[in-house]
Amino acid sequence: MKLKKLHIESFRHLENLKFDFTYPDDFHIKEKRGKPLDKICIIGQSATGKTGLLELIRSRFEYITEYTFFEEIKKKDFSNHNDYIQFQIEDDNKDIYHIELEDKILNLIYNENNKEKGLEILKTISFDSLISIESNIVNDKNTDFFEKDSFDVISRFQNIELNHGFSYTIHENIWFEVLEDVIDYRKKQLNLSSKLTSGGQIFDTAITDIINEFNDENPNPLITYSEKFNSILKKINLEIDSTNTNKIISFKHLLTKENIDISKASTGTKQLLFTYLPLLKLDTENSIILIDEPERSLYPDIQMELMNFYKDLAPRAQFIVATHSPFVAAAFEPSERFILYFDEKGKVNVRGGISPIGEDPNDIIYEDFNVNYYNKDYQEKFKRYLELLDKSKSEINNELKKKYILEASKLGNLYNFNLDEEDRKI
Numbered sequence: 001m002k003l004k005k006l007h008i009e010s011f012r013h014l015e016n017l018k019f020d021f022t023y024p025d026d027f028h029i030k031e032k033r034g035k036p037l038d039k040i041c042i043i044g045q046s047a048t049g050k051t052g053l054l055e056l057i058r059s060r061f062e063y064i065t066e067y068t069f070f071e072e073i074k075k076k077d078f079s080n081h082n083d084y085i086q087f088q089i090e091d092d093n094k095d096i097y098h099i100e101l102e103d104k105i106l107n108l109i110y111n112e113n114n115k116e117k118g119l120e121i122l123k124t125i126s127f128d129s130l131i132s133i134e135s136n137i138v139n140d141k142n143t144d145f146f147e148k149d150s151f152d153v154i155s156r157f158q159n160i161e162l163n164h165g166f167s168y169t170i171h172e173n174i175w176f177e178v179l180e181d182v183i184d185y186r187k188k189q190l191n192l193s194s195k196l197t198s199g200g201q202i203f204d205t206a207i208t209d210i211i212n213e214f215n216d217e218n219p220n221p222l223i224t225y226s227e228k229f230n231s232i233l234k235k236i237n238l239e240i241d242s243t244n245t246n247k248i249i250s251f252k253h254l255l256t257k258e259n260i261d262i263s264k265a266s267t268g269t270k271q272l273l274f275t276y277l278p279l280l281k282l283d284t285e286n287s288i289i290l291i292d293e294p295e296r297s298l299y300p301d302i303q304m305e306l307m308n309f310y311k312d313l314a315p316r317a318q319f320i321v322a323t324h325s326p327f328v329a330a331a332f333e334p335s336e337r338f339i340l341y342f343d344e345k346g347k348v349n350v351r352g353g354i355s356p357i358g359e360d361p362n363d364i365i366y367e368d369f370n371v372n373y374y375n376k377d378y379q380e381k382f383k384r385y386l387e388l389l390d391k392s393k394s395e396i397n398n399e400l401k402k403k404y405i406l407e408a409s410k411l412g413n414l415y416n417f418n419l420d421e422e423d424r425k426i
Contacts, residue, residue, distance in 0.1 A: 001087055001088070001089050001129050001286050001287065001288060001318075002021075002036035002037075002087065002088050002286075002288065002318040003021050003036065003040070003057060003085070003086075003087055003288060003318060003320065004021055004022060004036045004086045004087060004088045004098070005019065005020060005021060005022075005084070005085065005086040006018075006019040006021065006056075006057070006083070006084070006085050006086075007019070007083055007084040007085075008056065008083045009083045009084075010083075011052065011056050011083060012049065012052050013049060013348060014049050014052065014053070014056075014348055015347065015348075017348070017349070017350050018350075019338060019350065021036055021037045021040055022034055022035060022036055022037065023035055023037060023335055024335050027333075027335060036088050036318065037318065037335070037336050038311075038318060038319075038336075039307065039311070039318065039319040039320075039321070039332060039336055040318070040319065040320045040321065040332075040336055040338065041321050041323060041328070041329050041332040041336055041337045041338065041353075042054070042320070042321065042322040042323070042338055042340065043323065043324075043329055043337060043338065043339045043340065043353075043368060043369060044339060044340030044341060044348075045340075045341070045342075048340035048341065048342065048348050049340060049348055050292075050322035050323075050340060051135070051292055051322055053322065053340075054132070054290045054292055054320065054322055056083075057085070057288075057290065057320065058130065058132050058290060060083075060085045060101055061087075061129075061130045061288070063101065064087070064099060064101060065129070065130075083101075084100065084101070085100070085101045086098055086099065086100050086101075087099045089286070090286075129286070129287050129288065130287060130288045130289075130290070131278060131279075131282060131284070131287055131288070131289045131290070131317075132289075132290040133274075133275055133278070133289070133290065133291045133292070133294075134292050135292040135293040135296060137271065137274045137275065138267050138270045138271050138274060138296075138297075142175070142270075142274055143262060143263075143270060145175045145248075146175075146247065146248065146249060146262035146273075147247075147261065147262050147263045148247075148248075149246060149247065150186045150190070150245060150246060150247060150248055151190065153183060153186070153248050154183060154186060154187050154190065156176075157176055157183050157187075174278065175277075177281075178277050178278055178281040178282065179248055179249070179277070179281075181221040182221050182222060182225075182248055182249065183248060185218060185220060185221055185222075186245065186248060188214070188218055189245055190245075192210070192211075192214055193245075196210065220242055222240055222242035222249070223242050225240055225242075225249075225277075225280065226239060226240035226242055228276075228280065228312065228313065229272075229273075229276050229280075231309075232272065232302060232305060232309050233251070233269075233272070234254060235299075235301055235302055236266075236268075236269065236299075236302075237253055237254045237255055238251045238252065238253060238254060238260065238265075238269065239251065239252055239254055240252070241259055241260075244259050247261055247262070249262070249273070250262065251265060251269070266297065267296070267297040268296070268297035268298045268299070268302070271294075271296055271297055271298065272298070272302075275291070275294065275310075276313065279310060279313040279314050280313055284313070284314035284316065284317040285316050285317075286316055286317070287314065287316075287317045287318075288317065288318050288320065289310075289314060289317045289318070289319050289320070290320050290321075291310075291319065291320070291321045291322075292321075292322050293322060293323060293324065294306055294310075294321060294323065294325075294328060295323055295324070295325035295327065295328050300327045300361075303325050303327035303328050304327045304328075304330065304331070306328055306331070307319070307321070307328065307331035307332070308331065326361035326362075326364040326365045326368075326369060327361050329353075329361075329364050329368060329369075330355075330357070330358060330359055330360075330361055330364050331357065331358075332353070332357060333353070333356075333357045334352060334353035334354055334355060334356060334357070334368075335352060335353065336353070337352065337353030337368060338350055338351075338352065338353075339351050339352070339353065339368055339369070339370075341370065353368050354367040354368055355367045355368050378415065381411055381415055382415070382417060384411065385408055385411045385412060385415070385417050388404045388405075388407050388408035388411070389404075389408050391404045392404035392405045392408065
């Protein structure tokens, strides 16, 4: 399932905005032309409504899923919703179905060759067809879960009723679902440990045989977790510690081999973990994944690889990301970027991206973010640099000429200025 079109008549301060979330007819990959975007990047200065746009998409999706539980789903009334949104579903036979919410009416556009199949397809839409990862995902409740000892988590796990469903946003109880296999593995480890310590005198060789048999019958799920996650953790000299039994998940320093609990991990590391686990464990096949500010507390080298990392975890999902980061935005095609901006009347408008995918983040800032990335100090130094060059050309006093050239040279070396006439414009 993918978002294809959105027309906002009126939502908060957003009015009469149209989004076409499909690849253009001249897109360089011919097979994708006219199809829904694989990923969508929402850019815009503060207060333009990036987060609100994600909330709107989520709320409209909630209404659609709410009514797919009914037999008569073709026309349902939605009060106070005057916008238009269209999702596309493609079944295993590549047949296309569209779901529209327009003028307060939910409408299923059938594939004319198979109307009955259309209804069945629509009924497969569930809560976990959309995953929303909010910017405040690193909060006390989520962190508290991972800071508890394994025994405490296992004890709480006994009283949690798992429904193997998902209600849009990440919350505390979702970790019991996501980490069910790890919790079960830890429980078996504790039972084995208790059995060994209460079994009286056991020879070392017997203990070794028992442990080896346990490991053969119970593969450690954290080894699978670490296969993908360690590829990005290594940038901060960390890896998942698959041998530490005190916590459900902890880290190990690559160089010192020191164990690092979640409580000691940085905010950026927690952000990565709390985003990684749902994408790895939840069913993201044909899902829509909303992520608000994925760059939070992450160094640019990781920001640059985030989207590739996420797409590797959920290759069939459609990602919709709101970001302030040019490093994140650079991972999107220009047709996948949507820039919200205030027009001359103070109204929020939208335009497409310009810079090609993989472009220098500075060019992304200038072309797509429409921001001059040179601050006031830099501009003043550059202005002084140009003044010195002009003075050196017109000065007839050799001593003063040398002085101007020397000062200009120092500024040029310090700030990497050059003499290209085009660079006189900043």
